[in-house]
Amino acid sequence: MDGCCNLVLVGFMGTGKSVIGRRVAALANRPFLDMDAEIERRSGKSISRIFAEDGEVVFRDMESALSVEWGKERDHSVIACGGGIVTREENLSALGENGILVCLKARIEVILERTSRSGRRPLLDTRDREQKIRDLLLARAAAYASLPHQIDTSDLDPHVLAQRLLELWEANMG
Secondary structure, eight states, rough: OSSSEEEEOOOOESSSSSHHHHHHHHHHHHOEHHHHHHHHHHHSSOHHHHHTOOOOHHHHHHHHHHHHHHHOOOSSSSEOOOOGGGSSSSHHHHHHTTEEEEEEEHHHHHHHHHTTOOOOOOGSSSSSSHHHHHHHHHHHHHHHHHHEEEEOOOTOHHHHHHHHHHHHHHHHHH
C-alpha cells in the first residue's frame, strides 16, 4: 500500500469494529489501534470506571484528544473508534483528514446479542438494553449516515468482511 491513509472504523458498539479491525490489520500487515483500549491504557481505568468516576464528558474529551492525535500522527493504521465517536463532529473531521471513514452497522437484534457478551458497556448498564440501543442509534443516526462508506456486518462472515474492507482501503489509498 502506497500513499498515506488510515482505515478508520466507526459504528455503534457491537458492529465489529475491533474484531474486524484486527483481521484487516493482520491481512495488511499494518498496526491495529483500538481507541477504547488506548484510553483505558492511558488513564489506568476501564471505560466503565471512567464513566462512573469521571463522567461521560471526561471520556468524550479523552476520545476527542486521541482523535486529533491519531488523525495527525498515525499513518497506514487500522483504527477502531468507540461507538460514540460521532457525538462530536470534530472527531470525524480529525480522523478523516488522514483516513478513510467506514461505518459498520448491524441490526438491533444483532447488536443486542453481541453486546450482551460483555459487561463492559457502561451506556447499556440499564434495565431495557434494547430500548437504550434504539435511543442511542436514533440520536446518532445522522452522524453515522453521513459517513462515506457503510457496511452492514449483521450477516457477513468476518473473513469476508475483513477482505472487503482491505480491498476498500487499498482502492482508496490513491
